[in-house]
Structures are given as C-alpha cells and as structure tokens.
Amino acid sequence: MSTYADRLSALRAELGRRKLDGFIIPLTDEHMSEYVGDYAQRLAWLTGFGGSAGNAAVLMEDAAMFTDGRYKVQVRQQVDGSLYSYEDVPRVKVGDWLAGKAKEGARIGYDAWLHTPNFVRAAEKALAKKKVSLVPVEENPVDAVWADQPDPSPAPIYIHEEGLAGRSSRDKRAEIASWVQEKGADAVVIAALDSIAWLFNIRGKDVVHTPVALSFAVVAGDGSARLFIDPDKVPADVEAALGSDVSVEPRTSFGAALKDYGGRTVVADPDTCVAAIFQLLDEGGATVIRDRDPVALPKAVKNEAELSGSRSAHLRDGAAISRFLKWLDEEAPKGELDELGAAARLAEIRGESNILRDTSFETISAAGPNAALPHYRVDEASNRKLEPNGIFLCDSGGQYDDGTTDITRTIIVGDPTAEMKDRFTRVLKGHIALATAVFPEGTSGGQLDAFARQYLWQAGLDYGHGTGHGVGSFLGVHEGPQRISAANYPGSGASEPLQAGMILSNEPGYYKEGAYGIRIENLVIVEEREIDGAEGKFFGFETITLAPIDLDLVEPSLLTEAERTWLNDYHAEVRAKIGPQMKDDEERSWLEAATRAI
Known part of the structure; x- marks a missing residue:
C-alpha cells in the first residue's frame, strides 16, 4: 500500500x-x-x-x-x-x-x-x-x-551500574514493597518503561531517545518481583545481577499472569497502566486499587550519585554545545547553512565524545518562522536556510550513561531588530527570575510558573507551553511527576510539591508567528537553601546547564543590576568549567568573547 x-x-x-x-x-x-x-x-x-x-x-x-x-x-x-x-x-x-x-x-x-x-x-x-x-x-x-510492520526490538538489556544508580535494585524494591504493604495490597503493577528501568537498574535500546526495554513488572509486598520481558533480551550476566528475587518471564505471558492475582489486592496506576491491565485483573477476581505509580517520586528525587552524574554529563554536553555554537558563528553568516545541516553537525560534535548513547529527543533545528513553532521538527520539505539577520533556535539533548541533557539556545545570524532584542531580553529576565527563585517547602511548579512569564506579561506577551518539565537520570527527557506550568490542577504535575534532588528544565520563550521564535533553556536541580532566621525549610535552584547565551540578542538597558550580575556570573562559570574542555586556543578565545561581561 x-x-x-x-x-x-x-x-x-x-x-x-x-x-x-x-x-x-x-x-x-x-x-x-x-x-x-x-x-x-x-x-x-x-x-x-x-x-x-x-x-x-x-x-x-x-x-x-x-x-x-x-x-x-x-x-x-x-x-x-x-x-x-x-x-x-x-x-x-x-x-x-x-x-x-x-x-x-x-x-x-x-x-x-x-x-x-x-x-x-x-x-x-x-x-x-x-x-x-x-x-x-x-x-x-x-x-x-500493516504488511511490513517491524517486529519489537530484539536488543538485549544491560545493567545500569550501581555507582551511577546510587542504589541497588534490591534496596529500591524494598522501598516499593513497603509502600505496597502500607496500601494494604499484595502487589503493584509497574507498566511505565522508565519506572521499570529505574527500579531494576537496567537499561535498553527498544525505544528511540529513551534507554528502556519493552517489559512489564509486578512487585510483591515482600520485595520479590516478576519481570515480563522477552527472555532472549536478558543475557545471563544480567539475569544473575537481577538476583533470585526477580523471576524473568516472557512479556507475552503478562496478560495471562494478571489472572493469577484473583482474590488478592493489586495496585495499578490508571495513568500508566492501560485499560487491558485493569480488565484482566477484574476478570481474574483481583481487588484493584487505583493509585500513582510508586516509582515515580523516588525516581524523580535523585540521589547524590545521580546528581553527580548529571552534573558531569552537563559539563561534557556543554562543551559540545559550545563548540557547536562556535562553528555556527563561523558558518551561518556564509548564507549556505540550513536546518538539517546544523542538526547534523551538532549530532556529529556530540558524538565525538564516543560515549553518547543517543539523543534525548529529536533535535529542534529551526530558522526564522520555523522557530515560531515550539515543537517544530525539520524534514526535507520544511528545511530552511539560516538567513541573514534572522533567528535560529536549537533545542537538543543527549543521553549519556551518567545523565540526560536538554538545552535550548537562540542565536542571531547577523544583526537583530530592536524588537528581537526586547523579546529575547524579556525571556532572559524571566529565565533569571526562575533560576534565582527561593521558595518554601511545599511549593509546586505551578506556583512558580508566573516568575518566568512576568516580564512578557508586562508587554502584553506570553507563550503557549509549560515553563519546565522533569528530567530523568539517563532516562526520559520528560519525566514526572513535577512540572513548572500554568496548568496547575490535581494530577497535572504542576501541583506536585518540588523536592530537593528533582531536576527540571527552565525554558521560557516567545514566539511571533510567521517571523521568529525565542527560547532559553537550562536544566536546574532543586536544592535546599540555608537562610539565617528562616522559619521552615526553603529551596532554590542550582543551574547545571553550562553554555553561552547569545549576548548579541541582549538589550543591557532592560536588565537590572542583579540580572546583569547573574548573567555575568553565569558566563564566568561557563568560562571556568567549559573553557578547559575546549580543544585549542582558538576555541578558548571564542568562548572568552562569547561569555564576556556586559
């Protein structure tokens, strides 16, 4: 057909x-x-x-x-x-x-x-x-x-080392088992692939951009577990590492196995477990408790090993982005570079580390009016050249064994208009406001969303997407339950209280339809803040993404002294941490200029 x-x-x-x-x-x-x-x-x-x-x-x-x-x-x-x-x-x-x-x-x-x-x-x-x-x-x-429908991936799974995971799978399963017992249940069904990967300290290659394996799991109240996955995908060393408490069973037997739970109480998440799971549990005579996936929150609250790994991944990735920006600075003004070429070169530079596992999503490489589409994906039909005096927006990320990255930089090719500089600087001011926010325990991302929008609002402007999403530890680039978004209703993620150790994006933007788009995105870690005389626990953000922000798009007169100091300090940190990774004096000189104090 x-x-x-x-x-x-x-x-x-x-x-x-x-x-x-x-x-x-x-x-x-x-x-x-x-x-x-x-x-x-x-x-x-x-x-x-x-x-x-x-x-x-x-x-x-x-x-x-x-x-x-x-x-x-x-x-x-x-x-x-x-x-x-x-x-x-x-x-x-x-x-x-x-x-x-x-x-x-x-x-x-x-x-x-x-x-x-x-x-x-x-x-x-x-x-x-x-x-x-x-x-x-x-x-x-x-x-x-669908006559030529591909088969599911046969790629084998592998162990995510405990030194990177920070906790053993046995320890994680014990935590989930305690939760199952507290719910008065016998077991919980885990269907989300990133939850299974985190819980068992395994990774796979079955899904593009996300290092997971096609599988289901059932964890019992005693910490034992059934992992439903194609047995051919489980090498002997992985099965040994999983231990005797984990039985490996064919993925194709999962549906029938659900009927084994007749007369028992089973927890399942209605947002991540499909209707068939509930139907089969009901048919088998199980009592079903609908509750959130108990892996979601511990997965989101990273431990020290995961946070250390993420910082390392961002240093590596920041060096790649900086080299790409230098290359772009040289090539784009020639007038021949297009979106596909830019995306290909970025992938090549990231891959030079030889430890890049995958991109964390399909790169958004968008020039001119295409940049006004927040989720634009370039193809042969839509591909545009980076035109003189136009904006280029690049949103990209990498998957490394020690962390997942996601960064957006907006670049001017030539000279910006006064309007472009005004809009970019308002986005930057919102980015800084969120990056420097201090907030009490219990604050949700929904309560912080307006911090990033306020300067656009003052000019009668806004953007139509959330300000921040959770990010995994060598897992999904979009990870719940936390979000920074105006859609602040129960279950949205924006109502989830932020906790120390969570990683989120900080990515306000502005999009002028048919003309250009702007977004500035860094990843941040929620961290506890020590405040003299504080009445209660307070938090702030540590910014871990390190790469130049295009100063040619900044209107300094719109920045307060505190905002100017933040930008200069941020760029000083970029020079200090990324500079040593530059390959030669030419790259270091470019970085010095790109991160100059204003």
Missing part, C-alpha cells in the same frame, strides 16, 4: 470484515510511552503524522486527526486534509467527535492495550448518548493491514 489513501481504505475494509463501524488509533504503546518503538508507530504509518502526541479516529465515511496546538501547522503539512479533518485538542475530544459522526447503534473498536481506563470511560460515556458501543478488539486491525 503505497499511499495513505490506500492504507485508510485497507483499514476500513478490515473493520468491515470485523463488523466494526470505526476504530481509534492513538500514538502510544502498551506502556503509555511518549516515544515508542517502530512496531508501535501505527498512527504515523496510517496517516503520515510525525508528531509525538495525537490520535486518529476512523469511520467508514469520515476520519479525523486530533492534535493540540503544538502541532497545528505540522499536522496540516503531514496529513492529507482530503482524508482526515483536523480537530483541535482539548476543544474537541475523540469521544465527542465519534458521538457526533457515528450512526446510532454503531460499534467502535479500540485496542485496550493502547488506551488508559480513564480514556475508555470518557469515550464510553460520550458514545452512550448516541447508543454507540465501544468494543475492545482481540487483535489491532492496523496490525492486520
């Missing part, structure tokens, strides 16, 4: 054979992962959409793509509007759209291994109004028509 129209027709024919009137296709896997393996790229195969979040719904006469504001432009570029309507989330929900389009009595299929129970419940409620039923399928119909 060479065209997306052919694929859609084939899916509709398959639905007809199954006596289904429609089907829902999400962009996720059996673990609710942000990034998924090639075998799970069903949405991309069917529609052509290459974003990292979205859904499609297919009926016999209609079909729709559901994406949020981040992908408003991208979805229209990649998905044929004659085949799919474009629906904006959250204004339009999948269930509501289906209820409005499906005929009374219709049967809409869904794969219970690819949706949360909350999604299923909401869709069932919306469809019930039209007497439309939501039907779980035995086999995904997309898989049935």
Whole structure:
C-alpha cells in the first residue's frame, strides 16, 4: 500500500470484515510511552503524522486527526486534509467527535492495550448518548493491514551500574514493597518503561531517545518481583545481577499472569497502566486499587550519585554545545547553512565524545518562522536556510550513561531588530527570575510558573507551553511527576510539591508567528537553601546547564543590576568549567568573547 489513501481504505475494509463501524488509533504503546518503538508507530504509518502526541479516529465515511496546538501547522503539512479533518485538542475530544459522526447503534473498536481506563470511560460515556458501543478488539486491525510492520526490538538489556544508580535494585524494591504493604495490597503493577528501568537498574535500546526495554513488572509486598520481558533480551550476566528475587518471564505471558492475582489486592496506576491491565485483573477476581505509580517520586528525587552524574554529563554536553555554537558563528553568516545541516553537525560534535548513547529527543533545528513553532521538527520539505539577520533556535539533548541533557539556545545570524532584542531580553529576565527563585517547602511548579512569564506579561506577551518539565537520570527527557506550568490542577504535575534532588528544565520563550521564535533553556536541580532566621525549610535552584547565551540578542538597558550580575556570573562559570574542555586556543578565545561581561 503505497499511499495513505490506500492504507485508510485497507483499514476500513478490515473493520468491515470485523463488523466494526470505526476504530481509534492513538500514538502510544502498551506502556503509555511518549516515544515508542517502530512496531508501535501505527498512527504515523496510517496517516503520515510525525508528531509525538495525537490520535486518529476512523469511520467508514469520515476520519479525523486530533492534535493540540503544538502541532497545528505540522499536522496540516503531514496529513492529507482530503482524508482526515483536523480537530483541535482539548476543544474537541475523540469521544465527542465519534458521538457526533457515528450512526446510532454503531460499534467502535479500540485496542485496550493502547488506551488508559480513564480514556475508555470518557469515550464510553460520550458514545452512550448516541447508543454507540465501544468494543475492545482481540487483535489491532492496523496490525492486520500493516504488511511490513517491524517486529519489537530484539536488543538485549544491560545493567545500569550501581555507582551511577546510587542504589541497588534490591534496596529500591524494598522501598516499593513497603509502600505496597502500607496500601494494604499484595502487589503493584509497574507498566511505565522508565519506572521499570529505574527500579531494576537496567537499561535498553527498544525505544528511540529513551534507554528502556519493552517489559512489564509486578512487585510483591515482600520485595520479590516478576519481570515480563522477552527472555532472549536478558543475557545471563544480567539475569544473575537481577538476583533470585526477580523471576524473568516472557512479556507475552503478562496478560495471562494478571489472572493469577484473583482474590488478592493489586495496585495499578490508571495513568500508566492501560485499560487491558485493569480488565484482566477484574476478570481474574483481583481487588484493584487505583493509585500513582510508586516509582515515580523516588525516581524523580535523585540521589547524590545521580546528581553527580548529571552534573558531569552537563559539563561534557556543554562543551559540545559550545563548540557547536562556535562553528555556527563561523558558518551561518556564509548564507549556505540550513536546518538539517546544523542538526547534523551538532549530532556529529556530540558524538565525538564516543560515549553518547543517543539523543534525548529529536533535535529542534529551526530558522526564522520555523522557530515560531515550539515543537517544530525539520524534514526535507520544511528545511530552511539560516538567513541573514534572522533567528535560529536549537533545542537538543543527549543521553549519556551518567545523565540526560536538554538545552535550548537562540542565536542571531547577523544583526537583530530592536524588537528581537526586547523579546529575547524579556525571556532572559524571566529565565533569571526562575533560576534565582527561593521558595518554601511545599511549593509546586505551578506556583512558580508566573516568575518566568512576568516580564512578557508586562508587554502584553506570553507563550503557549509549560515553563519546565522533569528530567530523568539517563532516562526520559520528560519525566514526572513535577512540572513548572500554568496548568496547575490535581494530577497535572504542576501541583506536585518540588523536592530537593528533582531536576527540571527552565525554558521560557516567545514566539511571533510567521517571523521568529525565542527560547532559553537550562536544566536546574532543586536544592535546599540555608537562610539565617528562616522559619521552615526553603529551596532554590542550582543551574547545571553550562553554555553561552547569545549576548548579541541582549538589550543591557532592560536588565537590572542583579540580572546583569547573574548573567555575568553565569558566563564566568561557563568560562571556568567549559573553557578547559575546549580543544585549542582558538576555541578558548571564542568562548572568552562569547561569555564576556556586559
């Protein structure tokens, strides 16, 4: 099937054979992962959409793509509007759209291994109004028509050394077992891939950008565990390291194994455990407690070994970024450099360390108006040259054994306009305000979000994304439960109290549609602050990302003396810690100039 129209027709024919009137296709896997393996790229195969979040719904006469504001432009570029309507989330929900389009009595299929129970419940409620039923399928119909669908990755797992992890897997499992006992339960199901990787001190290569392995786990109240993973992926030395308390069982047996828990109480997270898990536990007669994944918080609160590793990774990565910025400073003014070329050169420079495992996400290499799209992804069709007197935004990150990085730098090629300098400096002022924030115990990221926006607000400006996300320790570049975001409601992550040891991004921005975009991103560690006379515990941030901020975009007159001091001190730290890693005097001279005091 060479065209997306052919694929859609084939899916509709398959639905007809199954006596289904429609089907829902999400962009996720059996673990609710942000990034998924090639075998799970069903949405991309069917529609052509290459974003990292979205859904499609297919009926016999209609079909729709559901994406949020981040992908408003991208979805229209990649998905044929004659085949799919474009629906904006959250204004339009999948269930509501289906209820409005499906005929009374219709049967809409869904794969219970690819949706949360909350999604299923909401869709069932919306469809019930039209007497439309939501039907779980035995086999995904997309898989049935995807003739050359890749197999799941066969890559073996490996041990993440305790010196980097900071704790043994046995110790971590004992903590989770105590939590299970406190809940009055017998076991907990862990389905999130990064939680499993952290808990068992293993890493894998099954998902691009994130070093995890396709697996499920069940941890009992005595600390023993069942790890469901393809046994061929577990070398003998890894199985030995896991120990006798961990039984390795085939991933394909996980569904049947859930029925073993009849008469027992099992905890499962409705945000990371798919609907099929709850359905199978119910069918087996288990009592199910819905609660948050108990690994999420201890994974987010890094220990000293993880923090030390992250600092080391950022020093290494900061040197690579600085060399890239020097190269960009020399090449971009020639007028021949494009977004793809810049991204390729950055990957090459990062790889020179010989210890880069992967990028932590697909590099955002965006010039001019493309930089106004916060989640832009360059391809051959969208590729632009870095034009004179234009802005170039580069958001990128690396995966190293000792840490995960994520950094955004905005560069002017030539001379900026007064407006560009004003907007950049307002973003910088917000970045500094958040970097220097001091706050009491119990403060959430949602309470800090306005710190980064205030100077844009003063000019009647804002940005449409969160200010910060959690970051893993050689794990996911986007990690909960903490966030810095205006979307401060229970369960959003922005309501999670910040704790010492958490790593977050600090990335305010500004985007002028059709013209340019600005973002300044560093990663920070939450740390306890000693304050004379303090009544209670207080926290602040340690900035660990070290690379020059483009001074040619700064309007010094808009900075206060304290802000100027912060910027100069930050650049002095860049010189002191990154300078020794520069390869020669020419690179060091460039860095000196790029981090000069203003």
